[in-house]
Amino acid sequence: MWIAEDSIELFGIENWGNGYFSINDKGNLIILPDKNPSLIIDSMELIEEIESSKDLEFPVLFRFPQIFENRITEINDAFHCAMEEFRYNGQYRPIFPMKVNQRKEVIEYILKYGAKYNIGLEVGTKAELLAALSLGPPKEALVICNGYKDEDYLRLALSINNVNNIIIVVDLFEEIFDILRYSRQMGVTPRIGMRMKLFSRGSGRWVESGGESAKFGLSTSEALELMKLLGENGLIESLKMIHFHIGSQITDIRMIKNAMNEAARIYAKVRKIAKVEYLNVGGGLSVDYNGSNTSTPSSANYTLQEYANDVVYTIQKICEEEDVQHPIIVSESGRAIAAYHSMLIFKIIGKKNAKDLFLRIPSQDDPIQIEDLCCAFREMNIENYKEHYHDALQYRDELYDSFNLGNIGLEERAKGETLFWMVCKKAASFAKQDGDESEEFQELKKLVSQKYIGNFSLFQSVPDMWGVGQIFPTMPLHRLKEMPCEHGTIVDLTCDSDGEIKRYTGDSEGREQLDMHPLIDGEDYYVGIFLLGAYQDTLGDFHNLLGCAHEVHIMAEGSDWYICQKVEGDTCRKLLDFFNYDTKDYIWEIMDRCVERKQFIDKKELDQVEAQLNRTLNGYTYFITKTKTQGAAKRIGGSI
Numbered sequence: 146m147w148i149a150e151d152s153i154e155l156f157g158i159e160n161w162g163n164g165y166f167s168i169n170d171k172g173n174l175i176i177l178p179d180k181n182p183s184l185i186i187d188s189m190e191l192i193e194e195i196e197s198s199k200d201l202e203f204p205v206l207f208r209f210p211q212i213f214e215n216r217i218t219e220i221n222d223a224f225h226c227a228m229e230e231f232r233y234n235g236q237y238r239p240i241f242p243m244k245v246n247q248r249k250e251v252i253e254y255i256l257k258y259g260a261k262y263n264i265g266l267e268v269g270t271k272a273e274l275l276a277a278l279s280l281g282p283p284k285e286a287l288v289i290c291n292g293y294k295d296e297d298y299l300r301l302a303l304s305i306n307n308v309n310n311i312i313i314v315v316d317l318f319e320e321i322f323d324i325l326r327y328s329r330q331m332g333v334t335p336r337i338g339m340r341m342k343l344f345s346r347g348s349g350r351w352v353e354s355g356g357e358s359a360k361f362g363l364s365t366s367e368a369l370e371l372m373k374l375l376g377e378n379g380l381i382e383s384l385k386m387i388h389f390h391i392g393s394q395i396t397d398i399r400m401i402k403n404a405m406n407e408a409a410r411i412y413a414k415v416r417k418i419a420k421v422e423y424l425n426v427g428g429g430l431s432v433d434y435n436g437s438n439t440s441t442p443s444s445a446n447y448t449l450q451e452y453a454n455d456v457v458y459t460i461q462k463i464c465e466e467e468d469v470q471h472p473i474i475v476s477e478s479g480r481a482i483a484a485y486h487s488m489l490i491f492k493i494i495g496k497k498n499a500k501d502l503f504l505r506i507p508s509q510d511d512p513i514q515i516e517d518l519c520c521a522f523r524e525m526n527i528e529n530y531k532e533h534y535h536d537a538l539q540y541r542d543e544l545y546d547s548f549n550l551g552n553i554g555l556e557e558r559a560k561g562e563t564l565f566w567m568v569c570k571k572a573a574s575f576a577k578q579d580g581d582e583s584e585e586f587q588e589l590k591k592l593v594s595q596k597y598i599g600n601f602s603l604f605q606s607v608p609d610m611w612g613v614g615q616i617f618p619t620m621p622l623h624r625l626k627e628m629p630c631e632h633g634t635i636v637d638l639t640c641d642s643d644g645e646i647k648r649y650t651g652d653s654e655g656r657e658q659l660d661m662h663p664l665i666d667g668e669d670y671y672v673g674i675f676l677l678g679a680y681q682d683t684l685g686d687f688h689n690l691l692g693c694a695h696e697v698h699i700m701a702e703g704s705d706w707y708i709c710q711k712v713e714g715d716t717c718r719k720l721l722d723f724f725n726y727d728t729k730d731y732i733w734e735i736m737d738r739c740v741e742r743k744q745f746i747d748k749k750e751l752d753q754v755e756a757q758l759n760r761t762l763n764g765y766t767y768f769i770t771k772t773k774t775q776g777a778a779k780r781i782g783g784s785i
């Protein structure tokens with residue numbers, strides 16, 4: 146018998162879920178926003194609620210604001226715990242870097258739940274600074290300005306210097322001249338940070354962000370020159386922060402220790418020249434997406450507590466050695482704060498590769514290869530399957546050759562294709578029994594595996610899966626007390642062959658296939674992609690003009706829950722507008738063209754065109770599986 150625990154193990158939920166996900170005794174995936182069974186959300190109850198309210202279609206992105214609260218608290222607690230253990234004489238301040246997720250609602254949740262820890266924001270562009278300011282962070286909360294800074298960026302930051310706790314980080318040496326000039330002109334005393342280029346590099350996918358050739362940061366001589374300049378201008382007190390960032394998703398704890406050592410040493414030396422208050426250790430705290438607990442790119446070989454311990458211990462040790470005051474430690478762990486809070490839910494709308502659906506009965510006049518294929522199928526067994534499979538490959542090639550030469554027709558081609566697929570499927574099943582792991586049979590397995598069509602866009606919702614081959618946990622959300630006896634891969638709605646989930650959780654490399662349940666006619670099958678909260682929301686693109694998905698934000702209250710916010714996704718109209726198609730007069734232009742081209746078009750025909758244009762323009766960009774009566778085909782303007 147298959148029980149929920151078997152699914153938990155099969156899909157590796159406990160390895161990647163970090164305590165936020167599990168399966169209940171109904172076989173449904175559940176969410177535990179504070180890792181505690183006193184707060185539980187049953188994903189299928191939620192899905193039913195959305196289906197029955199009929200105002201939103203799938204795909205839908207779920208956000209769980211309480212997961213932010215838990216993440217921020219855990220990170221904060223980890224640092225406090227380490228500070229206590231190592232008798233650290235300083236404080237800790239968490240920062241959320243805006244580039245990880247700029248959505249307004251997300252930043253609002255982070256500011257709300259992070260307020261008790263004095264959470265601040267880090268911005269990298271003018272627009273991010275404007276966005277941060279619009280949400281009115283508390284006066285004490287740090288707002289750290291990074292990135293390339295032009296006059297507007299610097300003047301904006303300086304102008305609000307006195308009402309916010311702004312720190313302008315010098316990422317490029319030349320910026321200091323502008324900062325000095327504008328602050329003199331504006332009569333403000335700037336608070337300055339200095340981003341250091343470390344010799345230590347990160348590890349994993351974003352290793353280029355660190356090291357000597359990194360894009361940002363000052364060399365040692367630039368740092369000395371900067372301090373000299375500040376001193377000459379009577380502004381040495383303005384230097385408040387030493388900053389570094391060796392890259393995101395640092396998978397190997399040794400890299401963190403090395404960088405921390407170097408940075409703490411730099412802090413200590415600088416501290417003897419200027420009274421810097423903060424040591425900002427940047428981001429990089431990893432998320433174990435595939436649950437393998439290794440230093441492979443989608444994972445991490447350390448825990449949050451180990452990270453905090455290493456940061457605090459190293460800084461404290463070096464400060465003692467150098468006999469300088471312990472700095473306020475600032476960290477900018479964006480990924481670790483945001484990744485877990487959201488998941489995408491979509492339905493499977495079909496299956497490809499059902500090539501043996503229309504078996505045609507072979508006849509006397511068929512070419513010899515068809516008979517050979519029949520033979521191969523009939524006589525195949527575990528002893529001889531390889532041989533028959535190789536033969537079948539040849540028969541198939543011969544058949545296509547004859548078709549291309551015009552010797553056989555469509556009928557024969559169809560028979561040959563179907564038989565070939567039947568041979569492949571049979572061979573694949575023998576290979577599995579036989580434990581054949583050869584490359585050839587891996588290929589065959591892929592050839593005969595199912596492709597499930599998911600109603601979502603990988604490019605819009607999971608861009609890092611496409612861009613950098615990152616693994617995101619993907620699994621069905623229900624029927625998890627049933628043994629999943631099918632397997633295959635999931636393809637998305639785009640017409641792009643890259644729109645396919647190619648790796649699934651299970652082992653450190655990722656499995657090539659997902660275990661699935663057989664689809665049942667007339668019943669929806671829901672799949673979730675997890676851990677989408679970091680970077681995916683704004684990196685996503687509009688491939689094939691598929692837009693943002695609807696969003697539902699859910700709060701748990703005991704074993705109950707409620708929807709606290711709905712954010713509608715994009716309509717086709719919004720996408721067209723975004724790409725400069727003016728949709729204001731769209732309908733009238735098309736209708737005018739109808740009238741022009743067909744002089745005696747009747748009113749009924751025109752009405753149909755108008756209604757359908759309206760409906761499609763104002764509808765969701767994704768595949769709509771149910772027809773609604775309300776809200777559809779509302780006419781705009783008068784009739785002709």
Ligand SMILES: *Cc1c(COP(=O)(O)O)cnc(C)c1O
Nearest residue numbers: 390393394428429477478479480
């Ligand atoms: C991107 C970035 C971060 C966030 O890094 P994570 O690995 O997501 O925590 C932090 N600080 C700076 C300066 C960054 O550019």
